[in-house]
Amino acid sequence: MLRSEFELLLNKTLNPSRFKDYAPNGLQVEGKKDIQRVVTGVTASQALIDAAVEYQADAIFVHHGYFWKNEDPRIIGMKHRRIAALIKNDINLYGYHLPLDAHPKLGNNAGLANAIGLLNRSALQLGVPIEESIGIVGELNESVSAAVFQKNVECAVGRDILFECVNDRAIHRVALCTGGAQGYIEQAIEADADVFITGEVSEQTIHVAREMGIHFIAAGHHATERFGAKAMSAFLSSHGLDSVFIDIDNPA
Template sequence: MTASSPHTSLPAGAPASASTAGVERAALVAAFDAQMQPERFKDYGPNGLQVEGTSCVRKMVSGVTASRALIDAAIDAGADTIFVHHGLFWRGQDGRVTGWMKERLKRLLAHDINLLAYHLPLDAHPSLGNNAQLGQRLGLVADGRFGEQDLGFIGAPADPAASALVSLEALANHVQQVLGRPVVQVGLTVGPIKRVAWCTGGAQGYFEAAIAAGAQAFITGEISEPQAHLARECGVAFLACGHHATERYGAPAMAAHVAAQLGVTHQFIDIDNPA
């Protein structure tokens, strides 16, 4: 992404020649629910349809967060549906429709746009979710799960002899290159890295579970003060790689899959976020 560009728009999923007849909104929601089974998760907000728009879906935009910038970009792209990981509504938030919430909702309602959001179910999906997609890009193969609701992935490099992953320094450089942003690295690990744990986004609280699962290095989006001490004291490296950077792969993968299944046009729009 260039410094002058407000967002990066990447085509994905069904080609532009996909059917323009559209599908029923209920069928789209049912297809996402079937993939992610949101009823299985105890989450921080509602999964599924958060804002109701048109009943006929023809073009869907996916993104990481339902920000005003993403909503505006979706409007410009002619979308009638937005699919995101981070929706508008969270447990414990102020329920008043004022300020930034009013501005986001005003745009969605004025343009009759559906907003669908899936949080933990998208993280956990075994092939199309955030963790699975991040692992694929980093060359990691999961062979186990850990942490609350089994959200964390643990495994090994797909090619154990790959020089990009055999040492901590090489792993950190590899992650930084793949994600295109600096990595905060705390702690050291001895010898070649054979076991890596990862959980995208704000999963710093999963670090102790990753250590208990046998990880030599843990990859996530954010780090808090306690994890720095744990990394130094336990001999397990902690790599904080950016909340947004680690979670920008699940939404387009899932949306592209469902869009192709139903014959809906899909476009991924990445709104840059340094966090």
């Protein structure tokens, strides 16, 4: 597949023009013209680039790419080493941030919602179509205790989680937003959710949860955002590409 065709497929699928993002979505570092072998991952770290070189990849697709808003624009140090490795090996780098969070089938939120069995889904952000919302609200098939729900989430993300169980409230209505979205707990409260799941936690988040009576889960930024990269690998394989998801573990 030509590089231009590859990006057209990604843009048509993920619709980045719908989002005001913190980094450029799409091709970030140009490589070879023809793409057949693709590595997908969460973050364009040196370890992922090295794995892609070993795999002889033509392209890397990630959720966390480069050139973030307000970062140092100079290509020096760690950034230089990463980009130099991409250019030396003629590897294209594609990054899609909010579009990969929000996609209703391939996105991080959708993947986590699928893993915990969330039904009747709607947008966490009021007045926003679900395909443009970076958060989801949904319901479990039946109410469960906090202890049972904690085990279900830990099974879904494959790791221990931080669970602030604030009372004996059973869990039926769930709000979630993967990654560093602890600030969206207010929207979860407005949506009358019993629990809010995200990747990270801030000190004030716990106080909000306790005082407002909503259970809170920080399940890991990396752990909650593996879903989209995995789904995209399968999607690209279905379009005739040789694609593999490589998980560079991160405890954060």
